[in-house]
Structure formats: structure tokens, C-alpha cells
Amino acid sequence: MDKIVIRGGKKLKGEVVISGSKNSTLPILFASLLTDESVTITNVPSLADIDTTIEFLNFIGKKTLKKGNVVKTYSSCRYKHVAPYDLVRKMRASVLIMGPLLARLKKVDVSLPGGCTIGARPIDIHLDVFKKLGAEISVEGGYVKISAEKGLKGTAINFKFPSVGATENALLCSVLAKGKTTIINAAEEPEIEDLANVLNKMGAKVVVSGTKKITIEGVDKLHGFIHEVIPDRIEAATYMIAAAITKGEVTLKKVVPKHLKAVSDKLRKCGMSIKETKDTITAKWVKTLKPQNIKTEVYPGFPTDVQAQWMALMCLVKGKSKITENIFENRFMHVAELQRFGADIVTDGKTVNVNGIEKLSGAPVMVSDLRAGAALVLAGLATEGNTVVSRIYHLDRGYDMLEKKLKKIGANIKRAHS
Numbered sequence: 001m002d003k004i005v006i007r008g009g010k011k012l013k014g015e016v017v018i019s020g021s022k023n024s025t026l027p028i029l030f031a032s033l034l035t036d037e038s039v040t041i042t043n044v045p046s047l048a049d050i051d052t053t054i055e056f057l058n059f060i061g062k063k064t065l066k067k068g069n070v071v072k073t074y075s076s077c078r079y080k081h082v083a084p085y086d087l088v089r090k091m092r093a094s095v096l097i098m099g100p101l102l103a104r105l106k107k108v109d110v111s112l113p114g115g116c117t118i119g120a121r122p123i124d125i126h127l128d129v130f131k132k133l134g135a136e137i138s139v140e141g142g143y144v145k146i147s148a149e150k151g152l153k154g155t156a157i158n159f160k161f162p163s164v165g166a167t168e169n170a171l172l173c174s175v176l177a178k179g180k181t182t183i184i185n186a187a188e189e190p191e192i193e194d195l196a197n198v199l200n201k202m203g204a205k206v207v208v209s210g211t212k213k214i215t216i217e218g219v220d221k222l223h224g225f226i227h228e229v230i231p232d233r234i235e236a237a238t239y240m241i242a243a244a245i246t247k248g249e250v251t252l253k254k255v256v257p258k259h260l261k262a263v264s265d266k267l268r269k270c271g272m273s274i275k276e277t278k279d280t281i282t283a284k285w286v287k288t289l290k291p292q293n294i295k296t297e298v299y300p301g302f303p304t305d306v307q308a309q310w311m312a313l314m315c316l317v318k319g320k321s322k323i324t325e326n327i328f329e330n331r332f333m334h335v336a337e338l339q340r341f342g343a344d345i346v347t348d349g350k351t352v353n354v355n356g357i358e359k360l361s362g363a364p365v366m367v368s369d370l371r372a373g374a375a376l377v378l379a380g381l382a383t384e385g386n387t388v389v390s391r392i393y394h395l396d397r398g399y400d401m402l403e404k405k406l407k408k409i410g411a412n413i414k415r416a417h418s
């Protein structure tokens with residue numbers, strides 16, 4: 001299995017071009033099922049999760065090809081309505097197959113995704129959407145079977161929590177439902193706005209209010225589209241933290257600074273210089289950093305997908321800080337691995353108390369999930385000595401050309417095959 005080997009202690013300096021957003025591309029790929037016309041998606045990152053989704057679409061019956069950073073889907077033949085375990089288990093976002101297939105075929109059977117290392121991750125909010133829109137749901141043999149023989153009918157849906165995936169599934173089926181659907185307490189992450197823009201290009205009538213209310217006026221038919229995916233704000237945040245943790249200076253190109261406001265604000269409070277233009281951010285270490293507490297929240301709050309990377313930074317900023325995880329129930333798998341570097345951290349329920357110290361020492365560590373992996377790489381970059389990161393297939397799910405981009409800004413990092 002591949003490993004990443006880092007010889008840390010170098011200040012990172014230079015420019016990084018940020019790739020398209022993984023979490024935006026995935027629902028947009030599933031949206032292609034809503035039309036029989038061809039679709040072109042540009043700025044698509046090269047990641048394992050994207051390949052998995054393309055494989056999934058081809059299996060369902062939608063011919064889909066990726067060449068470089070462009071994905072094209074072709075006018076479809078007939079779709080299958082069953083999504084088997086082998087495809088669903090690889091990626092949780094596979095549940096986004098439910099919305100479009102239910103809208104198009106009036107029935108879909110999807111193998112239950114199960115939990116993962118960051119928590120049980122139920123799909124009750126997704127299923128509630130389908131029920132409210134008039135579908136019947138049963139669970140048989142590990143499959144959730146959803147059917148709406150008489151079609152879907154728009155309605156008012158009030159989410160108990162603004163789930164990103166459930167909001168996407170709600171959009172992906174209500175656009176073809178009869179009448180008006182209103183989602184109250186909807187997620188309004190930038191990736192939701194990107195999906196809404198795509199659906200509107202297809203001829204849907206979606207209005208994202210900016211007040212956690214989304215309205216959808218159902219239409220009969222949707223068209224093909226051409227769309228450039230928004231930049232990956234989580235990848236961008238990771239490189240900003242790489243500048244901070246190595247006392248360097250990194251300019252991110254092709255970003256949307258407002259999507260990163262929560263992270264930029266916290267880095268400024270730590271003492272980093274953060275300068276923005278319309279589509280770049282320069283993060284520069286100018287003085288000794290001060291610790292900052294964070295608590296993860298839905299957008300526009302501090303993203304849970306940057307919590308682990310922030311923890312790595314706080315481990316090396318002298319003084320005490322608190323990190324509270326409010327989105328996922330078990331997203332501290334990186335704590336034990338950061339401790340292997342010598343980090344002084346103690347978990348207390350959904351909060352981690354960090355006592356930042358000046359130096360860590362390189363260590364062999366193991367990745368438990370995507371963003372935990374990013375935290376371990378960051379710690380390795382800032383630590384003198386050798387760090388060997390194993391189980392890096394998690395990183396390949398979400399970081400496009402990680403070693404190449406880090407090498408370009410001065411990191412001593414390589415992939416070893418064993």
C-alpha cells in the first residue's frame with residue numbers, strides 16, 4: 001500500500017492553484033441523471049470519489065467519461081433502479097443517487113450506506129424528504145426501497161438539522177415534482193448554491209434565499225448544461241493552514257475568498273496576514289501565532305472539514321486552545337495519531353483541549369479519514385525529522401495532486417510504494 005514520506009521543517013512558499021470542489025462535483029454529477037440531454041462539467045478534480053461516482057453513473061446507465069478536468073455525460077438509454085452495496089459502500093455521497101432516480105423512475109432501491117469512522121451518519125432526514133414528497137419507503141435485505149408510483153408532489157419540508165446531503169437530495173427530486181416545495185432550515189453551503197445554479201441552468205426553478213429557506217417550483221423536463229465547478233474551499237483552507245504551520249507564505253489561486261471567511265478570520269486572529277483579491281488569497285506568517293478556539297458549525301460557521309487541520313496547527317501554537325466538534329459525533333480519530341507526534345491534547349466529549357507546544361517530532365502515523373489525513377500531513381510538514389503516513393487512500397479521495405502541489409511550494413514529500 002502507498003505511503004507518504006515527509007521530511008518536515010521547511011517553510012512553504014509559493015503559489016497553489018486550487019482544484020474544483022469535490023463536494024460540489026458529486027451532486028452535480030448525480031444531477032446529470034435528471035436529463036436525457038448531454039452535459040459538460042469543467043474544473044472537475046481528479047479524485048478517487050469522482051472516479052467512483054463516474055463508475056456508478058455508468059453502471060446505472062448514464063454514459064459518463066472524464067478527460068483531464070472535464071466530465072461529459074451522454075444522452076442516456078434506460079436507467080437501472082437498483083444501486084448495489086459494492087458501489088454504495090465505497091462512498092457515502094452515493095445516497096445522492098436516490099433523489100434523481102426517484103424523480104425519473106418513480107422508484108429506487110439503494111443498499112444502505114451504513115456508518116463510517118466519523119459517526120453513524122444516518123439518512124433519516126433524506127428519507128423524510130422522500131416521504132413528505134409522497135413516496136413510500138421500506139427496508140428489505142439491506143436495501144432501502146423508495147417508490148412513488150403516483151409521482152412526487154411538492155410540499156413544505158422542515159429540516160430538524162440543515163443536512164448538506166439531504167438538502168441536495170431534496171433539490172435533486174423536487175425539481176421534477178408537481179407544484180411548489182419549500183425547504184425550511186435547509187443547508188446553504190456554497191456547494192448547495194452551486195447545485196442550485198446547475199439545476200436552474202437545466203431549466204429548474206430553484207431560489208436559495210440566504211435565510212436557510214429554499215423554494216423549488218417543479219417543472220416537467222430538464223435540459224443539458226455546461227458548468228464550471230466552484231473551487232474547493234476545504235482544499236484551500238488546508239493550504240492556508242500549511243502556510244501557518246510552516247511559518248511560510250502561500251498564495252492560493254482560483255479561490256472564492258468569501259467561501260473561506262470563517263477560516264480566514266480565525267487565522268487573522270492567530271496573527272497570520274491574510275490578503276485577498278477577487279480570486280486569490282495570500283496567507284503569510286508574520287509573527288508568533290496565538291492560539292484560537294474554534295467550534296464547528298454549518299456554513300458560514302467554521303467548517304467541520306477543517307477541524308482536524310486546525311487541531312494540527314493548534315498543537316504547534318504555544319498556549320491553550322479548545323476545539324469543539326458540533327457537526328459529527330466521532331470526528332476526533334486524528335487525536336491519537338497527533339499524539340504520536342508528541343502533541344499534548346486531551347479529549348473531553350465533543351471538545352478537545354490542546355496545549356500547544358513549540359516542537360513535535362516526526363512519527364509513523366495512520367490515516368483514519370480524509371481530513372484527519374490532511375491534519376497528519378500538516379503536522380509532518382511542520383515537524384523536523386521523518387514522518388511516514390500510511391493508509392493514504394483516504395487522502396486520494398479528496399486532495400487533487402497533494403504531493404505535487406506541496407512539492408511545488410517547497411515541501412520535502414514523496415509517495416512511496418510498498
Ligand code: UD1
Binds near residue numbers: 126
Ligand atoms: C457533507 C460533506 C462533508 C461535510 C458535511 C458537513 C459531501 C460529499 N460531504 O456530508 O464533507 O463534512 O457535509 O458539512 O458533500 N445527519 C442525520 N440524518 C441525516 C443526514 C445527516 O442525522 O439524514 C447528521 C449526520 O450524521 C451528521 C450531520 O447530520 O452528524 C451533518 O451531516 P450532513 O450535513 O448530511 O453531511 P453530509 O452531506 O453527509
